[in-house]
Amino acid sequence: MLIDEAKIFALVKMAQETGVFGAHETDILREILEDYRNNGEKKYFYREEAVDGRTAGFILYGRTPLTAAAWDIYWVVVDKKIQSRGIGTRLIAQAEAHMREQLFAQQSVVRIETSSRAEYGPACKLYEKNGYALVGRISGFYSAHDDLLIFSKKII
Numbered sequence: 001m002l003i004d005e006a007k008i009f010a011l012v013k014m015a016q017e018t019g020v021f022g023a024h025e026t027d028i029l030r031e032i033l034e035d036y037r038n039n040g041e042k043k044y045f046y047r048e049e050a051v052d053g054r055t056a057g058f059i060l061y062g063r064t065p066l067t068a069a070a071w072d073i074y075w076v077v078v079d080k081k082i083q084s085r086g087i088g089t090r091l092i093a094q095a096e097a098h099m100r101e102q103l104f105a106q107q108s109v110v111r112i113e114t115s116s117r118a119e120y121g122p123a124c125k126l127y128e129k130n131g132y133a134l135v136g137r138i139s140g141f142y143s144a145h146d147d148l149l150i151f152s153k154k155i156i
Contacts, residue, residue, distance in 0.1 A: 059091040069108040116147035
């Protein structure tokens with residue numbers, strides 16, 4: 001799926017409007033989206049869900065470097081006005097289906113790294129609801145009171 005500068009602007013704005021991501025995080029999102037726009041599916045994969053013809057949410061993921069069959073989910077963003085309607089679950093399912101296609105029935109591991117801040121609580125619940133287990137925590141990783149949480153799931 002091709003995305004242009006206007007689409008990148010709209011996706012970054014959607015992420016900002018969730019109230020979860022800081023400016024430095026959405027700057028990184030913009031960089032990843034620009035990389036995807038310029039290089040296609042070489043490093044990142046993008047899927048979106050639309051409601052009434054509008055992008056309601058998106059997921060960005062990619063192969064984990066130096067691994068035989070691992071993946072990272074980098075971003076799952078759903079429009080704040082329509083969260084809790086299953087869009088995040090459908091996006092994760094789309095990404096996992098694509099990962100399975102790419103692996104030709106080989107078992108794989110999917111990893112999601114996120115923050116322990118309260119704003120990320122709904123995202124953590126989404127991951128757990130979709131079969132991801134909390135497999136690691138690094139205290140004080142992002143800041144003194146913000147731990148790195150690592151979720152993982154095996155897919156076949």
